[in-house]
Amino acid sequence: MRRDSALPWVSVACAATAFAACLVGWRLGDVAFDIAWAPTLDLRIDFALDGLGALYALLATGIGVAVFMYGSAYLPRHLAKARRPQREASRFWPWMVLFMVAMVGLACARDLIVIFVLFDLTAIASYFLIGFDRERVRARGAALMALLITGVGAVAMLVGAVLLYQRHGTFSLDELIERADGGGATTVAGVLIAVACLAKSAQVPLHFWLPRAMEAPTPVSAYLHSAAMVAAGVLVIGRVHPLLQRSELVLDLLLIVGLASIVVGGLLALAQDELKQLLAHSTISQYGYVVTLYGIGGEAAAGAAALYVIAHAIAKSALFMTAGAVTEATGRSRLSQLGGLARPMPVLAAASLVAAATLAALPLTLGYFKDELFFAAAHDEGGFVAVMAVVAAALTFAYIGRFWTRLFLGPRRMRPRPIPAMLYVPVVLLAAVSLAGGVAVGPFAALAQDAAEITHGGPVELHPAYHVNGGAENIMTLAAWGLGLALLLMRQVRRPLTVGLARLGDRIGPRTIYRQSLHLLNVASDRIHAEEVRDLRNSIAAVIMPGGILIGIALATTLTGDSWDIGRVRLADIPVLALMALVVVAGIVAARDRGHVRIVLSLSLVGFGLSAIYALVGAPDVALVAVLIETVASLVFFAVLARLPRRTRTAGLVVRPARPRRRLRNPVIGAVSGLAMFALVWASLSNATLAPGDAQRQIELTPEAHGGDVVTVILADFRGLDTLGEITVLTIAAIGVATLLRRGRLW
Amino acid sequence: MTVIVEVYARRLFGPAVIVALALIVKGYVDVGDGFSAGTIVGLAVALQYVARGRQRAETAVRLLHLAPIGAVVGLIGAIGVGFLGILTGEPPFTHAPAPGAKVIRVGTLELSTAVVFDLFVFMLVASVLIIIIHHLATRSRGEER
DSSP, X not given: OOHHHHHHXXXXXXXXXXXXXXHHHHHHOOOEEEEEEEGGGTEEEEEEOOHHHHHHHHHHHHHHHHHHHHHHHHHHHHHHHTTOOGGGGGGTHHHHHHHHHHHHHHHHBOBHHHHHHHHHHHHHHHHHXXXXXXXXXXXXXXXXXXXXXXXXXXXXXXXXXHHHHHHHSOOBHHHHHHHOOSSHHHHHHHHHHHHHHHHHTTOTTSOTHHHHGGGSOHHHHHHHHHTSHHHHHHHHHHHHHHHHTTOHHHHHHHHHHHHHHHHHHHHHHHHOOBHHHHHHHHHHHHXXXXXXXXXXXXXXXXXXXXXXXXXXXXXXXXXXXXXXXXXXXXXXXXXGGOOOOTTTOHHHHHHHHHHHHHHTTOTTSHHHHHHHHHHHHHHHHOHHHHHHHHHHHHHHHHHHHHHHHHHHSSSOOSOOOOOOGGGTHHHHHHHHHHHHHHHOOHHHHHXXXXXXXXXXXXXXXXXXXXXXXXXXXHHHHHHHHHHHHHHHHOHHHHHHHHHHHHHHHHHHSHHHHHHHHHHHHHHHHHHHHHHHTSSHHHHHHHHHHHHHHHHHHHHHHHOXXXXXXXXXOOGGGHHHHHHHHHHHHHHHHHXXXXXXXXXXXXXXXXXXXXXXXXXXXTOHHHHHHHHHHHHHHHHHHHHHHHTSOHHHHHXXXXXXXXXXXXXTHHHHHHHHHHHHHHHHHHHHHHTOOOOTTHHHHHHHHGGGGTOSOHHHHIIIIITHHHHHHHHHHHHHHHHHHHHHHHTTOOO | XXXXXXXXXXXXXXXXXXXXXXXXXXXXXXXXXXXXXXXXHHHHHHHHHHHHHHHHHHHHSGGGGGHHHHHHHHHHHHHXXXXXXXXXXXXXXXXXXXXXXXXXXXXXXXXXXXXXXXXXXXXXXXXXXXXXXXXXXXXXXXXOO
């Protein structure tokens, strides 16, 4: 089998195996591991397949199986349409699998730093997947927007994590939940973490990246919306909820943002003509439900949120794949150009009807229970939220009804081409799962209950069933259906409202602010960059000038008069002084001379002079390394000089006459940084005392480390991690040289 | 280059490598470590390039073209040795044998994971320097001679 035809099936097998493993792990219980990989920083790799982890891991892998199957048929057609070679599939599948792995890891992570890393890993995978059609500007822009909005949001989460660590001394969620109080720091950290999650879950006002992300190939959209990227936001809220609920403020924020997202997303979804755009706005609204439930808080809401995520993931991925299949069959992607497809595509129509019914919460599907629990939680919260819940459900009913009826009913506009079975089999599979959930909700309820216990931080009883008893939930359900049907039928009332909102959003919405700020940022960055790299002197000044100013400020604010000690000159110091004088002379020569070779020679004289001083003051290790490095540096300098064009090489250093404005620049920059360094060295040598600090301790510990040479033991043992960092930099430098001189050839 | 320089360069290569090895072997009890040893090997190779030219230096010392592999092995090896401890739940760069434990001696050489780490550092430093020297000595097509 060729590699690009094997890849999708390997991916499907990965997902299926992972799904089975997660299922077994969840049933067995207590699957966890916890490694303290950097105990001095309190960092742990802490994963557990608890209820919440199992729910999202099962979604990521289970929906993954369906989406990957679909992708196996979709991607070859997608590539053929863009006239791209089939081997580009290898740019797709590894990212999809990484997306899944990151999501499963995130689902099980219980340490804030690990959560942050995996959170960003999903963003990175989504960046490459949204921008898969990289020759299109819109796809690249959409990928960057998704990465920026969710990535910058994630930084807020990191700040929140560090705040919590400062206060409670741990990144571990379990310990944090135990220790955290309802104080100010917890609230601020909670808001920051919530903002990151809301950006990820595309909630108002940071929702605008999600519709743009529809530039992605359909399997990516289906996966991103249902079980991966966007789900990651509500997953983390569900995970940290016991912390968030310490503060009423955070819960209120979630409630407001969730309700706003439901309404804005729902109204905008009603206005959309393009299939994937409609579904994208629907996702904003649907995750708004979940965020609202988390904002309500408590046992019932936690259970409802968990079940909601399951039902939504199944329905939304099926609907996206339906949209993709329809577009593949007809070549069209707008509701206004489609219609009457039920007769030529009966299987797809039936399967997507089930998916739409799941979202619209009709009985006999898993979706019915999600709304039942949602209404129950909203009803307990009080009048306003209950009314909003009915409005939300009505909006969902209306836009998803519009989606299905406009696609499959009405007059037939065109004759669809036959499509591979693999483009609708996954939809049928997901529809079957939803129907099974509608008949026997037990297993889904058990999973949701386990997850809700983590979110709620206590035991949760969840009993979804068809309660037909004329209770509040029944009335709310009927009201939602009736209102939804009315919205669906009354086109004249609906249109001005929704289209008006969409126009308004385009003109003054947050997307405009994003675009403007990105533009300004780009202009500013271009200006600074152009100034910095204009010539070599500017590049150097950009480093030494701020350094000098900072040192100057530090010295001026911390040191007093007695820090400036000249000291006495002893007889033994005379060789050192002579060497220093030599170094000074060599330094002046290097600054004033115009010949290339003389400059290099005087620079090495500076280096060797300093090495000799090290040897004289009794630091043989440092002296040895300094001599060796000076030799290497001089050699490399000469080798680089030899590569200069012959004319430049023989003419010596050509100094262009400086413009009058810049004539003072070099002396000023040199003086500021030089004087600052001079003052720094003087001050630190004046205060040099052999404090019983680190140095003393390391000398004492060296025999214990089975060594005789303190410097070597420090390098290899006490400060081994630093050495590792330094040799990594060395490797990167070698790659840099290879890139500059040989276009990246390593040999 | 005169013949004398070339002859000296050829004769000096072996002793330079021996000096480097000696620096590592006694590095833990005396002056010198993997970094300086690697630099000495790099300098010895540079001398070959200067005295004999790239082509002849690289045919004379066949191992040179393994430098990229050496750099990667050095880096991965150093990371591996450094993080070996976390498998047993200890912080990174916990070297064996532990303080106070008995050390295995081969002659006067004391074996410990710190010395192994130093060896990988040596490998990486020498390889990186050889790579840089090689690139500086190689001219890509279209460059002025």
